[in-house]
Amino acid sequence: MSGPGPVRGESGSGGGDDEALVEALAQEARRLAAQDDRGGPAPAAWYRLARTRRERAGQIQTKHRRGSEGRSEGRSDRWTRPVTAGALAALVAGVGCLVVVGIAALGGRQASHGPATVATGGAATPVTTSAAATSIEPGLSFSVHGATVTRGEEIDVVGNSDAALRFSDGTDVGLDVGTRLAVTARDARGARLRLQSGRARFQVVHRPNAAWKVDAGPYLIEVTGTVFAVRWVEAEQTIEVAMESGSVRVSGPLLSDRMELRTGQRLVVRPAAGDVELDHLDQMGQTHQTDQNAGPGQTRTERTPEPSSPGPSAPPARTEGVRAAADEPTHREPLAGRGPVRTALALASPRAHLASPAGPSPGPDEDSGASTATTLVEPPPFEAPAPAERSEGAALESDGRDQGAHEGASKRAGWVSRRWAARVASGESQAVLADAEHVGFEATLAGADGADLTAFADAARYSGRPDLADRALLETRRRFPGTARAQAAAFLLGRAADDRGDAASGLAWLRRYLLEAPRGPFASEALGRQMIAVEKLRGAPAAAPLAAEYLRRFPNGTYLLRARALLLDR
Amino acid sequence: MTSVVPLRLLRGDAADVDSDESLVLALRRGDRRAELAAWNRYARRVDGTLRRLLGPGEDPMNREDLLQEVFIRFFNRVHTLREVNALAGFLTGICVNVVHGEIARRRRRRWLRLTSTGLAPDTSVHEPNADAREALTRYYRQLEVLGAKDRSIFVSRTIEGLTLAEVASLHGLSISTTQRRLNRATKKIALLVRRDPLLVSLAAGGSS
Numbered sequence: 139m140s141g142p143g144p145v146r147g148e149s150g151s152g153g154g155d156d157e158a159l160v161e162a163l164a165q166e167a168r169r170l171a172a173q174d175d176r177g178g179p180a181p182a183a184w185y186r187l188a189r190t191r192r193e194r195a196g197q198i199q200t201k202h203r204r205g206s207e208g209r210s211e212g213r214s215d216r217w218t219r220p221v222t223a224g225a226l227a228a229l230v231a232g233v234g235c236l237v238v239v240g241i242a243a244l245g246g247r248q249a250s251h252g253p254a255t256v257a258t259g260g261a262a263t264p265v266t267t268s269a270a271a272t273s274i275e276p277g278l279s280f281s282v283h284g285a286t287v288t289r290g291e292e293i294d295v296v297g298n299s300d301a302a303l304r305f306s307d308g309t310d311v312g313l314d315v316g317t318r319l320a321v322t323a324r325d326a327r328g329a330r331l332r333l334q335s336g337r338a339r340f341q342v343v344h345r346p347n348a349a350w351k352v353d354a355g356p357y358l359i360e361v362t363g364t365v366f367a368v369r370w371v372e373a374e375q376t377i378e379v380a381m382e383s384g385s386v387r388v389s390g391p392l393l394s395d396r397m398e399l400r401t402g403q404r405l406v407v408r409p410a411a412g413d414v415e416l417d418h419l420d421q422m423g424q425t426h427q428t429d430q431n432a433g434p435g436q437t438r439t440e441r442t443p444e445p446s447s448p449g450p451s452a453p454p455a456r457t458e459g460v461r462a463a464a465d466e467p468t469h470r471e472p473l474a475g476r477g478p479v480r481t482a483l484a485l486a487s488p489r490a491h492l493a494s495p496a497g498p499s500p501g502p503d504e505d506s507g508a509s510t511a512t513t514l515v516e517p518p519p520f521e522a523p524a525p526a527e528r529s530e531g532a533a534l535e536s537d538g539r540d541q542g543a544h545e546g547a548s549k550r551a552g553w554v555s556r557r558w559a560a561r562v563a564s565g566e567s568q569a570v571l572a573d574a575e576h577v578g579f580e581a582t583l584a585g586a587d588g589a590d591l592t593a594f595a596d597a598a599r600y601s602g603r604p605d606l607a608d609r610a611l612l613e614t615r616r617r618f619p620g621t622a623r624a625q626a627a628a629f630l631l632g633r634a635a636d637d638r639g640d641a642a643s644g645l646a647w648l649r650r651y652l653l654e655a656p657r658g659p660f661a662s663e664a665l666g667r668q669m670i671a672v673e674k675l676r677g678a679p680a681a682a683p684l685a686a687e688y689l690r691r692f693p694n695g696t697y698l699l700r701a702r703a704l705l706l707d708r
Numbered sequence: 709m710t711s712v713v714p715l716r717l718l719r720g721d722a723a724d725v726d727s728d729e730s731l732v733l734a735l736r737r738g739d740r741r742a743e744l745a746a747w748n749r750y751a752r753r754v755d756g757t758l759r760r761l762l763g764p765g766e767d768p769m770n771r772e773d774l775l776q777e778v779f780i781r782f783f784n785r786v787h788t789l790r791e792v793n794a795l796a797g798f799l800t801g802i803c804v805n806v807v808h809g810e811i812a813r814r815r816r817r818r819w820l821r822l823t824s825t826g827l828a829p830d831t832s833v834h835e836p837n838a839d840a841r842e843a844l845t846r847y848y849r850q851l852e853v854l855g856a857k858d859r860s861i862f863v864s865r866t867i868e869g870l871t872l873a874e875v876a877s878l879h880g881l882s883i884s885t886t887q888r889r890l891n892r893a894t895k896k897i898a899l900l901v902r903r904d905p906l907l908v909s910l911a912a913g914g915s916s
Contacts, residue, residue, distance in 0.1 A: 155898075156894050156895055156897075156898035157894060157898075159898050159901055159902070159908075159911050160866050160894050160897060160898055160901070161866065162910075162911035162912070163844070163847055163901065163907065163910065163911050164866045164867045164869075166840060166843075166844060166910055166911070167760060167763065167764075167844055167847070167848075167867050168760060168867060168869075170764055170840055170841060170844055171756060171759040171760045171764070172756070174759060174764065175752065175755070175756055175759070178751050178752025178755055179751050179752070179755050179772060179775055183751070183772050183775060183776070184744070184747050184751070186772070186776065187747070187775075187776045187779055187780070190776050190780065191780060191783075194780070389842075389906075655912075657912045657913060658912055659902075659908060659911050659912050661912070
């Protein structure tokens with residue numbers, strides 16, 4: 139019933155690296171679920187189940203009785219159907235909610251037109267009849283001013299005025315119009331709130347052992363005592379955190395760990411675009427001055443200070459380089475009422491390597507005049523690489539730093555990021571290739587920053603240009619040695635060679651990858667392919683040790699059956 | 709370090725059934741003691757399935773609600789079970805459908821992670837795996853970019869390990885359509901995962 143299985147579809151599919159990554163996480167999910175299992179549900183669950191069944195049976199009997207009293211036999215049967223009854227209940231509830239929301243919205247408009255009762259923080263709470271204090275011992279209580287509590291502890295600011303949430307410890311949360319927030323947990327030390335959309339400004343009272351958390355999309359902000367503002371734009375998947383005083387720790391996609399923000403800093407993360415920006419308000423004037431002095435098209439080179447690191451739990455942000463304002467996407471109204479974005483600091487993030495459909499057999503490189511055979515460079519003997527002992531995490535860390543240096547060099551060399559990765563992810567591989575051709579393939583290979591070069595390789599693979607893909611991957615290894623990009627390039631080169639039947643070359647690259655990143659995200663597939671290549675080149679007995687290693691390391695891997703067969707044949 | 713895991717069997721007056729077949733037959737006869745026997749035999753398993761389908765960030769009380777829903781549907785529909793020996797698969801199918809419905813309901817409310825009780829998920833008792841838990845919670849949150857049905861297809865295939873045919877049947881789709889949607893979901897999720905260093909790190913460490 140719950141047996142884990144390989145991810146790969148029975149009908150076969152491309153994207154083995156994607157599947158391997160997903161399978162690795164699935165294994166972790168299964169492992170964690172198994173660890174969490176404390177012997178099954180508590181005994182009380184059975185009694186609650188029995189009670190629920192009794193209650194439902196009672197409801198159905200009541201409806202059935204009413205139906206048979208007032209309606210014909212056929213209709214009463216329909217009324218007894220739980221689904222129909224549930225739908226009717228939902229309809230009634232929906233109409234009721236609409237009426238309540240409508241009344242509240244009307245009240246909100248009336249309030250905003252009246253004397254500044256809300257703006258004064260309102261002793262009066264004319265907008266919401268639901269502004270009453272809520273209290274569950276022993277946690278903090280809170281009251282809502284100027285907003286609607288739609289369900290439980292969900293708060294919608296549906297009127298035309300801002301609203302506020304006040305906790306019994308003095309903590310105050312200001313809510314902009316249109317904001318949706320929920321209080322998901324409370325205790326004596328603080329509360330956990332989820333910002334569904336909109337902007338909220340938090341004034342958290344500093345107390346010993348205070349514990350406040352704010353969820354915004356996939357981000358978690360941990361607070362002790364501070365004043366800060368958060369905006370979460372659900373549609374754009376963008377978070378913005380502006381610090382007024384104190385410090386918070388932010389974790390989520392693109393942030394390597396809990397990132398500490400201190401007074402005066404502002405963080406903007408757009409995970410979909412792979413962008414992280416960090417401004418420092420203290421340097422705003424200086425930076426702004428620089429902006430004004432910068433000529434058109436000039437790339438600024440100042441760096442904002444990295445966020446301070448409180449220790450191992452919050453490693454410093456890794457700089458990838460400073461991006462010119464002209465390259466930044468249009469920015470919205472800043473949280474702290476400042477001018478447009480001045481200086482951006484991007485954190486390194488591993489490039490996504492998408493699934494590679496089986497490409498056509500390699501042919502001569504018409505653009506470069508070089509054939510694949512002459513372009514490919516065999517990796518040196520297996521014992522060569524120095525970074526083999528590093529963990530993948532270390533490699534990624536290194537990637538972040540080295541990549542920053544390399545991409546800074548790319549910028550100095552005149553390369554302006556073209557954000558090809560996002561376009562490739564959107565299926566615009568052909569357009570990326572055309573763009574690269576416009577720039578010039580050789581110029582792209584020589585000058586593109588790491589992200590664009592990797593995206594170029596992906597685009598070439600997806601567009602059936604393995605020759606170009608291989609050249610881009612080789613350039614990645616040459617120009618960004620020791621980084622996760624280079625490691626992934628080794629794997630992709632090996633897989634490509636393997637797919638076109640060049641088992642020896644593929645084997646060498648796969649071994650290189652496993653030496654450089656023994657626990658890397660492609661380790662499972664690399665080892666599986668290595669096993670099969672060795673079997674093909676040297677026979678099953680030679681592959682048996684690899685099969686044993688594969689089964690030991692990846693007991694649920696996609697090459698499970700082949701590995702077992704190899705061991706059985708021995 | 710080993711910890712004793714209590715087996716939470718309810719003695720009561722559970723029916724003495726030694727096989728799924730006799731259990732199903734007893735349930736079909738309306739033997740209430742067989743219901744307790746079914747609970748004792750499958751509650752833990754169903755709970756585990758729900759854990760995997762919902763992820764570590766799920767409120768335990770919500771999960772218990774869904775566990776109840778699974779068993780209520782099971783007791784109501786046991787007479788529709790054709791293969792009495794396929795009881796485990798039948799329950800898994802109900803689990804997948806219940807979770808699918810729950811996720812769809814939450815999406816309709818556009819309030820995906822709010823706990824119905826207003827209480828945060830109890831994670832403090834599992835501190836030893838805090839990092840992995842946090843990473844996997846993020847992973848399950850990322851699955852929310854998929855539609856309810858695609859999420860259900862993806863999770864039931866990748867995490868629960870159902871066969872493609874089982875997943876297709878449960879969702880009323882052809883195998884080819886299921887495969888296509890699965891591939892699309894896999895690509896989308898892998899892209900998101902690679903943008904999160906913590907998840908990449910977990911995948912790298914977890915695969916060895």
